Amino acid sequence: MGEHDFRELIREVDRYVEDLYAPPDPALESALRESRRAGLPRIQISPVEGKLLQLLAATAAARRILEIGTLGGYSAIHLARALPENGTLLSLEIDERHAEVARENVARAGLAGRVEVRVGDARELLAGLVESGAGPFDLVFIDADKEGYPEYLEWSLKLSRPGSLILADNAIRGGSVLDPQDESARATREFNEALARHPRLSALVLPLLRERVDGLAIARVLEP
Numbered sequence: 159m160g161e162h163d164f165r166e167l168i169r170e171v172d173r174y175v176e177d178l179y180a181p182p183d184p185a186l187e188s189a190l191r192e193s194r195r196a197g198l199p200r201i202q203i204s205p206v207e208g209k210l211l212q213l214l215a216a217t218a219a220a221r222r223i224l225e226i227g228t229l230g231g232y233s234a235i236h237l238a239r240a241l242p243e244n245g246t247l248l249s250l251e252i253d254e255r256h257a258e259v260a261r262e263n264v265a266r267a268g269l270a271g272r273v274e275v276r277v278g279d280a281r282e283l284l285a286g287l288v289e290s291g292a293g294p295f296d297l298v299f300i301d302a303d304k305e306g307y308p309e310y311l312e313w314s315l316k317l318s319r320p321g322s323l324i325l326a327d328n329a330i331r332g333g334s335v336l337d338p339q340d341e342s343a344r345a346t347r348e349f350n351e352a353l354a355r356h357p358r359l360s361a362l363v364l365p366l367l368r369e370r371v372d373g374l375a376i377a378r379v380l381e382p
């Protein structure tokens with residue numbers, strides 16, 4: 159099979175799974191439409207990855223979720239839908255404009271009561287959360303600047319308990335993590351290696367095939 163055929167097959171398989179398990183949904187469609195209209199970059203997770211996040215959050219019976227990197231709230235809507243009535247999702251976003259669009263999208267999805275979008279550099283907001291004794295969170299989803307991943311992992315561990323899930327988008331980056339010379343993927347490689355060797359984590363990276371190869375890191379916090 160040629161490379162072109164393989165890419166086409168990947169696209170078709172993704173579409174097949176999406177049509178069956180992540181069909182169009184009014185709140186998600188309008189979140190994408192409004193995000194596009196506001197000029198936000200189109201770098202949100204895919205519908206299939208969203209469904210995976212929702213399944214993982216529900217399976218973990220997560221009541222408190224922390225997200226790092228909100229954008230227009232597309233992933234936040236998926237995660238918040240898995241929460242029970244009194245559950246909460248706190249999402250950290252550096253860009254005030256992104257946060258505004260996200261709050262509107264979340265409200266349109268009927269989830270405003272469960273979701274807080276907090277504006278600031280995640281590094282500072284995470285330090286503040288630890289400082290104030292926030293957490294533990296049942297699930298953390300890391301999806302902000304890739305340079306920050308190693309540091310976000312350390313903060314996530316501080317804000318977790320045994321049994322918590324730590325997830326991270328873009329763990330493969332089109333395969334660039336495979337090239338030890340690729341500086342743009344250095345922090346992601348460092349993150350993946352830290353996950354692999356961390357004594358308090360059981361983890362893997364699940365490759366996700368869409369337009370390009372990427373991956374979702376999935377880690378479970380173990381007993382100390």
Ligand code: SAH
Binds near residue numbers: 201202203226229301
């Ligand atoms: N999780 C979103 C996509 C997030 S894109 C979704 O799938 O729907 C990455 C986001 O991280 C962008 O909105 C960007 O503004 C934000 N970001 C980048 N650096 C950040 C930082 N240091 N602190 C907090 N947010 C940051």
Ligand code: DHB
Binds near residue numbers: 201202203302327328
């Ligand atoms: C890109 C994709 C992402 O999922 C993300 O979180 C940040 C950037 C990108 O394709 O550039």
Ligand code: MG
Binds near residue numbers: 203
């Ligand atoms: Mg991402």
